[in-house]
Amino acid sequence: MSAFTPKTYQQQVLDSVEAYFKACHELPSPSIAFTATTERLWGRGNPYHPLPGFPADMPYFCLRVPTGGGKTWLAAKSVALVNTHLLRTEHSVILWLVPSKPIREQTIRALKNRSHPYHLALREAGPVTVLDLDEAKSVTRSTLDTTTTVIVATRQAFQVEEEECRKVYQSSGALMHHFDHLAPAQRAELLADGEGTERSTPYSLANVLRLRRPFVVVNEAHNSRTELAFDMLARFRPSGVMELTATPDVQRTPSNVLHSVSAAELKAEEMIKLPVLLQTEPHWQQCLADAIGRRDALQALADEERRAGAPYLRPLVLIQSEPRRAGVETLDFDKLRQELIANHGIPASEIVVATGEEKGLEQIDADYPLGMVDPACPVKFVITQKALAEGWDCPFAYILVSMASMSSSTAVEQLLGRVLRQPGASQRASPLLNQSYAFVVSRDFAETAGALRDRLVAGAGFERREVAEFVAAVLPDQARLDLEGHAGRVVLRPVAVALPEKPDLKSVPKTVRGKVSWDGQLNTLTISAPLTEDEAETLKACVSSPAAAAAIVQAAEVSRTTAIEFFQTPAELGERLRVPQLALRVPVQQGELVLFDDPEVLDYPWDVSLNDAAPTAADLSALGAALKVSEGGAIDIDEGSGKVFTRFLPELQRDLGLVYQPENWDAVRIATWLCRNLPEPSLTHPSKQAFVAAWLSDLLRRDGYTLARANLQKFQIRNLIEARIRELRKQAVGKAFQQALFGDDAAMRVAVSDQYAFEFAPHAYAPSRDYDGRFGQFDFRKHFYGRMGDFDSKEEFECARQLDMWAQQGRIQFWVRNLVRREGCSFFLQKADGRFYPDFVCQLPNGAVLVVEYKGADRWSSAEDDRLIGNLWAELSGGRCRFVMVKDRQWDGVRELLPCA
Template identity: 85%
Template sequence: MSSFTPKTYQQQVLDSVQAYFKACHELPSPSLAFAATTERLWGRGSAYHPLQGFPAEMPYFCLRVPTGGGKTWLAAKSVALVNTHLLRTEHSVILWLVPSKPIREQTIKALQDRNHPYHAALREAGPITVLDLEAAKGLTRATLDTSTAVIVATRQAFQVEEEECRKVYQSSGALMHHFDNLSPRQRDGLLTEGSGAERTTPYSLANVLRLRRPFVVVDEAHNSRTDLAFDMLARLRPSGVLELTATPDLERTPSNVLHSVSAAELKAEEMIKLPVRLETEPNWQQCLADAIGQREALQHLADAERRAGAAYLRPLVLIQSEPRRAGIETLDFERVRNELITNHGIPASEIVLATGEERGLEQIDADYKLGLSDPACPVKFVITQKALAEGWDCPFAYILVSMAALSSATAVEQLLGRVLRQPGASLRSARALNQSYAFVVSRNFAETAGALRDRLVAGAGFERREVAEFVTAAKAEQARLDLGGHAGRVIVRPIAITLSEKPDLKRVPKAVRDKVSWDGKLNTLTLSAPLSEDEAEALQASVSSESAVAAIMQAAEESRSTAIEFFQTPAELGLRLRVPALALRTGAEKNGELALFDDPEVLEYPWDLSPYDAAPTADDLQALGAALKVSEGGEIDIDAGGHVVTRFLPELQRDLGLVYQPENWDAVRIATWLCRNLPEPSLTHASKQAFVAAWLANLLRQGGFTLARANLQKFLIRNLLEARIRDLRQQAVARAFQQTLFGADAAARVAVSDEYAFEFHAQAYAPSRDYDGRFGHFDFRRHYYGRMGDFDSAEEFECACQLDIWAQQGRIQFWVRNLVRREGCSFFLQKADGRFYPDFLCQLPGRTDQPGAILAVEYKGADRWNGAEDDRLIGGLWANLSQGRCRFVMVKDKRWDWVEAQL
């Protein structure tokens, strides 16, 4: 089975899902759990939007992951979390909805393939059965009782006009046994046909699903927002809905975004190739030639790296041709193919056509084991007309060529997504192989760059604020015209020229009129924005004298060059920001090797469960008692209006309890199951088994607890045991942490090392929220990046303003708003029970041959000061061990003089 190591951001997504599921049981409702979880994760709770037509309290949430981020793998990994932490059941039914039949076939194939990472992720939920709707119509009760069934279908399959949908609601003798021995309450919850005496309950797949309360996974959820689609799903009584998309709907039927991954995180974790290097060229043949030259340059680098031991790579060019039109000459696929063969000597075998009529990619997949990625495959150019086959994925795609000026939005979004993926999800040595390339037939660079950024936002799921730096000009002269790429950091000086005649601006296109103004009293024409060569020509046509034409031409040239002044951030200027990190000596020797201290579990700590009191606490017994009431009759509340209301999750637990009939297990079997489902690698199996057996024995001595009840509640018992073991382990870790970092020989065990310095990379800054001016406006001139993460309070904002003032005075070289939990762009200091992320990091002035010290600044409100003692301790230790290279200060009550004393 292929091994797959999750990226840190992927693990953080899964941690967020688990935290939400646990909060759903700890708090009165999934909506409150959502607000509480998002506040804990991101510092600001998000509003919860129920899904119309579904129970208001059904868990419904969305994971926002840009193109190339591994959405399908995350969904597969989430299934085990659904079973364990939300449904608290050993087996479940997962209804996995995809946007189209080709995607359905690919998804089923990958999920069923025992050597695929998707299948390995699914298997963490235990025995798995993956099938399509057709196979699901023959599902046996035994299969559902002994495995988690993942039914993969298109969303359209549940729409009435689809034949597949009608089959879902039709009675089938093969499903009859699912309805044996149902209670009256269960029968009342099923769909019926007809009315009165003719009313019947069909033995349909829809009714099997209603009984089993499926959890729904919706892939590419932005494509499925119709009322009809939601109504059809609601009829199946889902236990919850998880959406995955790069571009969630935030307006019409808003998705509840639990965790949002940014493109900068994907870049930092080597998942995608950024920036996109854009070049525009009005001559299509020259544009194609430039792209061919770029491909050859990339191939040369790839070959050199392979000789040094790197993986095989053959960069591909994806060419979007124009569609054929009767009687009109277009740059269609035949014309582009002939240009490649005739004028550039490209062998026909190196070109594949992927259009409506030509299915060249399918043939490549049939001829070569690894498709386009196969070293034996000669293809270097793929010509498409509209969009490539859905789900087509080849990380070798590096260069997008658009013969039409980005006119087909859908096609460009698809092709952009294809060239963004990083081969092997790991950086190459050559910087050029870690970037994507776009060549577009166009005369207007700024307009093209803007359209490309729009496509990254609308199609690939990038955030609007980050796309500016992720599309860059390949040519310096075009970079000057890209004002959108330097949003907020560019000054354009207006140019006023005196003309001997009044220009006829009515003859000028509106786009040009918006950039100029005429003053009849002074006879001056003012250019307020850069004019491209085409726009200058259009403006020259508004005058007749040669002197006026010459003056406009000169002014237009100046508007594109000397009139533009760019303000570059320290990151854009190439200045480095490296912050020495805490490192730990491994091994018993005092001169052992250093390793980054990013996990307290690496500390040597005595850890054994056996000495501890293995008995349920009063809180544990209360939780088990409350859950039993739910399973026996549901939990019923009375609302303010005197109406009876039932809570969603308790009702769900009762339904699942009725469906999944517990077997007669003895104490040994229950204890064995609990041990198997309590992953704790730091313990020996014997000590874990002894602890679990003792805990269970103590539980069974309590009044009213039987083996049957323990079996019924084994998932809740498992969670209580996990929490207890985690708490005991954290106590042991905390003792070891204190001894190692603050004991008598701490200096021999811990160091602050340049070897493990954290570096802030130029394009790896990804705030979950940018500062939007809510605490006031300030012209920050010395922040390391053009973007800035949000502040938690007005005092924190004022602290940032003060830092920037000192930086403008030269007392600080530059500074950065440090982020929390953003992998690749956050500096942290490890504590026993988590990580400390200082609010600000300042690079102090140094000498030519040596950088200055790093100052970490943390602002704490007076109400949180007492609770931040461990932050002050670890920050002080980091500064003390750094031999003067690092300084730390924690501030409260706007005591800026405490910071100033460190400068």
């Protein structure tokens, strides 16, 4: 297995982590840095919640990534960012915590496997050593001094009653050499045993960790902070804590969510199979038969695609059986296996059972080199009872069949997670192979759909607003009962029926009684919510006459058919919204058009000038402040803001400086290290080498800047040189951008072509925040999606309201609130120094596309480049695209571009 290119959302997660680490050093404290970073990234600063029991200003944050989003790979990739941008040291200790022993073994194997993507991501931090907790108890000092050491353990290993935990605090002769030649400040921080004159300092792993200030990675956090085991970690004096989870705690002990990935983003990036198509069936044998039929149909599609060159695919059915109970007949795994074999002719070799009693999955992994996905493996059905083996993963799983209650949360959440993952993390040609399927033994579709949505939220990490559209009914009759799936877009007309007698509603179950009311004066029964056939049967039992019973049955049918009016969005109705994009003719592509989504496609040969290779006054000031930090000095008050600086980072830098003492390097070796750690693909190596050498030479000629100091501060120097090169590159790109797009012969190089068009996909709209009515209420009827991204201001909300009113008048067909930094679901125009995400995209009745940007008067001047690129895009479209930027509620500028009603 080789390294893979990160998905857009994954790169954005890593960019957010890097931005936060940099802000921790640039701003007074990590807590202020967190709020400032989230404000810059998402438009609204999130409050910082200190972790109980830990230093108040220790960097602590959470990455929220739903099931199937690649949390472990992101964690491995983040280690290099920890070293470079937070700790500013070549090597570190990473304490990597996982929820269970099976996950621990799986993680260690992957991180040690030199060809696995996890290991390759980890290696970006340089030489690495991966250990379990047992191996760590005899780790050598040279290992910690020369490699980034990742210690993988379960959270339970740090519970006081665990033997593993006690050994962490026990003295060991194998660790004695770690405590030679310690500075007084280091010895003062060690844990001691005993009291008074009998106190002694154990040569324990706990004390080794206290010296090394480990950074803690908590994978699959799931509210672990409520456990004593997590509180024990504070004794190791961690340098920071990063959680990765699908379901962060937001109430009891709130996580500091730095970046939140939505399920819609995973869908847009082809990582998961959505929507989940749900079908309920009261008879278990029919339910199983329906699932088998669906699997056979998917297999036929997979085989057809394979004949056309697609990869091998064998769709799997995961069946959740009922547990065995003494003296009670249940749909246990043995009965289901016999049903498959006896009544459906499924060969026994195609069925595997994975329960506490039978270890079928382990045998599959032993028998076939690629496990379940091996083409030689015959298995098509996996029967489990509670949950599958932790760590087992198979993207071939497509269908979940549940014989048990959907409210059995743990098993359903886990099985759903197995089914959601996309084979090969890329879509298949057939849409039916890009969806998941759930068949549940149940008489109540609405209740089952609600429970399934709850499980997606609680277990898979979906947002509550997403699940409405990500669980869909297969059968039309069941779709009409799925009111939650059309939340806010359903009109229920009460159905009143005259009865010749008073019904005995007290005898009716509460769930049915809540849907009806009796008017004794008019002798009418009013049904206010749809009644299923089973509920109608229950309700008619409360009357005695056949006429009354027949009237109830007839009224119930009306309540679930013609009395329900669904409002469907344009996306649900199958409308398409495609927006032509800017494209360039690139010489290296023989003049062919390529999508303009990266300034690097511009032809801008450049070389950094040695005249620019010198530290600025701001650079020297930053290095001076960083030196005080590394020496443990406290900068108590910032003269500019008057705010108190934190002591956490100064003390952390002091401790790391004592334990990771740099070698005595000469200028050539420092320059070589800087070049190796400055990834800048647009520069040739000789030009980068010359620039770095000149910058470093200029620094070393200044008073107080010795080789020893340059070696000590090489990470800060690296960051300063990187920022300078990026600024120079930005200037070069700006010139090339201006020439290519606005030069005399720009029309020969730039085009707006249908060859490249962004399409707003039906299930790929992922706002970081939904509009919650904070600027006012309005019944938006023409938005492309059921969800709507938040607005930045009241004026933006008023602009959207105006667009929707024009749409209701027929002057706009439909429109969408465009999102920012959501590349899989946003239209953008590329600029020299970033991307312009207009506020609104409108489909006009004549087929043209109108893009509207609202700018506050205070930001009008700074938006000149947005206006230039927007107008160029419209001009090159040949009338198919229109662009307008509005300020001061000047709606006439938009109205003039609309066709008459």
